[in-house]
Amino acid sequence: MSLNSIGRDIPDSLVGSRPLYQGPWARTPEGLRHAPPLGSIRPGDSKIIPSLREAIAASGLRDGMTVSFHHHLRNGDHVLNMVMEVIAGMGIRDLTVAPSSLFPVHGPLVDHIRKGVVRGLQTNYALGPVAEAVSRGELPTPMILRTHGGRVRAIEAGELAIDVAFIAAPAADPYGNINGVYGPSACGSLGYAAADAQHARFVVAVTDNLMPYPLRPVSIPQTRVDAVVVVDKLGEPKDIVSGSTRITRDPVGLLIARSAAEVIDGAGLIKEGMSFQTGAGGTSLAVAAFVRRYMEERKITASFGMGGTTGYFVQMLRDGLLRSLLDTQCFDLEAVESLRDDPRHVEVDCGYYANPWNKGAVVNLLDTVVLGATEIDTDFNVNVVSSSDGIIMGGSGGHADTAAGARLALIVTTTRRTRLPIIRDRVTTVTTPGETVDVVVTETGVAVNPRRADLADRLRERGLPVVSIEDMKKQIQDLTGKPSPAAVTDRVVALVEYRDGSLLDVVYQVKQD
């Protein structure tokens, strides 16, 4: 076993040529950006291909290759399942599948794993039957879990070399221009698909809404798309975008949110030109609401809000509290409509958002990010990958990216979920290294990372209930008891890559009854 700088053991057999995590900026990029083959399409050539099967045949997909997907259709996505069913029917095997996220709807992948169609998975988030099958050891190779920025980094650095990218295209024209803002499957931003389109050897647009040339706006350009396939339906609209996302009404959630907003203000980050990102959860939105109150009182305008975007942020944009909204993914219909209609609401690609190895991602300029946690340890390491019984049920997404970039990375959470304590000596899996986490806000107090002693003093002066994370842990574990470690075997089922590609942790196969 090899120990990385946050004390996680990585089996030597897995390390190979991979670097161990040594700190958020320990790795310096070397080498060249990945280069796909040049291609050419002549006047008169058509990109419309009548079926997925013919498009896959045209792509030259063969055993052992890598296919990619993006997750903007979320749990309403039919495209991954449609494509994989056709691939399986063509007898192609041993594929690596690299979607930006996996949702419960992607359950049919489990069967493709069992039948040998799929041999590897690489993703940024996995929830549902596929994640559970991986946790049970059904995938023959360890799944690679990345961050949103890390996935783009891996693509641009050639570590995730995509043979064929399938782009779910809510709107496409016959020459392969794509956007996400029109049609029955409109999902808004297509920010996670951009790197796939730029770097895959072959790119297939799958659409249920062929529009006249030239489509505008252009999220994915014709210059990178080889084939356009029209299908009946990309997905289930109600599961692609939700209705309004709402602020929590839970009193504990509101208490935590109010404290979090005070922490942000105490850090001096509610000021003209500020920037912030919150998640789409009810407590995160409540933090935004409290921050908004400060902004209104002081007539402050933020330079930008970053997201996964919700109607709440859209309203702040409309009300003049945000100068702009940068968006990799829309969570609700208001966000889709705003992205379509308001030029201040800007689609950005995921590399622009979070890739640590380009000439500067948005996360570097975040003042504040508000994040959740499944577990936190006393080194401030955060787990959002696995449940406390060791089953994969999430992933970093932008968690580790924004924590590394933001001046203030704030975790908001209750101290326990059902009977389990959130604060522990050791998290089941590290998703986000503690050295990039500044403050944990729970209903029992505010724990400041000792690396931020300056901040602790300022928050104390403001009268916030600053406690040590050890005391926070003790207080909750006095109620819940000490949690047992997850019952796992010694077989690794997933690697957790930090955003720079170094090995942050591994996930072990769970013991089955």
Add this chain to the structure above:
Amino acid sequence: MSLNSIGRDIPDSLVGSRPLYQGPWARTPEGLRHAPPLGSIRPGDSKIIPSLREAIAASGLRDGMTVSFHHHLRNGDHVLNMVMEVIAGMGIRDLTVAPSSLFPVHGPLVDHIRKGVVRGLQTNYALGPVAEAVSRGELPTPMILRTHGGRVRAIEAGELAIDVAFIAAPAADPYGNINGVYGPSACGSLGYAAADAQHARFVVAVTDNLMPYPLRPVSIPQTRVDAVVVVDKLGEPKDIVSGSTRITRDPVGLLIARSAAEVIDGAGLIKEGMSFQTGAGGTSLAVAAFVRRYMEERKITASFGMGGTTGYFVQMLRDGLLRSLLDTQCFDLEAVESLRDDPRHVEVDCGYYANPWNKGAVVNLLDTVVLGATEIDTDFNVNVVSSSDGIIMGGSGGHADTAAGARLALIVTTTRRTRLPIIRDRVTTVTTPGETVDVVVTETGVAVNPRRADLADRLRERGLPVVSIEDMKKQIQDLTGKPSPAAVTDRVVALVEYRDGSLLDVVYQVKQD
């Protein structure tokens, strides 16, 4: 000497590993897209560098490297001269300078050539003192002349490897997002700079208008920009964009334009969903005006107009005659304002416009392009590079790109300029191969390329004065006499690359009195 497929002799010493031109689609791309080095910018790093000198030092520019510029500031550009003066002052020598075009304002480059600061030039268009100096043999290596699409192809294929790209940025934010639509030097689209920013090893934004983060719209993204330098003034606004460009009032020009519009209609290309591109010259605009008349009579809407864009096209967009306007470069203020304010007016990069080696450029979808000519030969080869006395005074720009892509490539010109005949047995330099030119319209008739016998019949049926190009030539040369070939030496001063990188022709040093 080696003969290419259009009968132009290329000295063997120049051929080397370069392919000879063998037809517009004879070359198939091989190999990978060019890959610049990966990089990284950390939270807290600033990209603002206080002076050009420090930015150049930071770029690592050394003797023998390649620097690039774009030409959207046209004859009002100060940036190329400013940068080259600083480079010369730093003692750096033997550079290759690769601007997308060179204008009379760039005269100071001649001195840098004479002093050994500049050893090579690669561009798509050259007019003025630099072009004349090259014609006189002052540059130690042959200048490479490309098409707009060919330049992007050369960048993406790694043939034009740019060490440091300088982007004239009418608007930039401190993190390097750039657009061309705001500020005292607003020029509209930055379409020619995109490939430089994507592929250069180091990218410097030079701006006279630093705006708050995040700038929008984003034409060049922060993710590809290393440094931002603020200067007093990018250029001379009156020479960056003109006032309104106007339709010719010359009766001969109007006659030609009317015939051209009839040819377009005769070819069946004035129809719902049509697309077209014309230049910004008075006769070209007159063609657009006659085409417009047909469209209005028949209630036709074009899918897109492509350009270099003028107020005339903007008005067609506003009047509902164009569904969209695709734009690599704005020629007047109306175009700049329209690009800024009208979402149907879309900035596209030059690779999207014309690169033959991506997955499909706009030129492939053009129905009609209306182009000019300095000379035309009886094989329909067109020269827009050199005057009939052999001096470089232009370049292809998008000429050869659009001719290769469009279903109808139409040349409009008078048959003589001063006393010189435009139609000749042999053009001084071939810019656009005749096999991609369909029709030549002059005041004396309509000459149809014999490859398009179908079209000749249709135009004759319509009563258009279809003549052979030989007869057209004879008629004019009966008046002007047979032109003498240019008085040139046997030293090659420029290579004319076809858009696919093959050698189309060479330009020889002129004899000096």
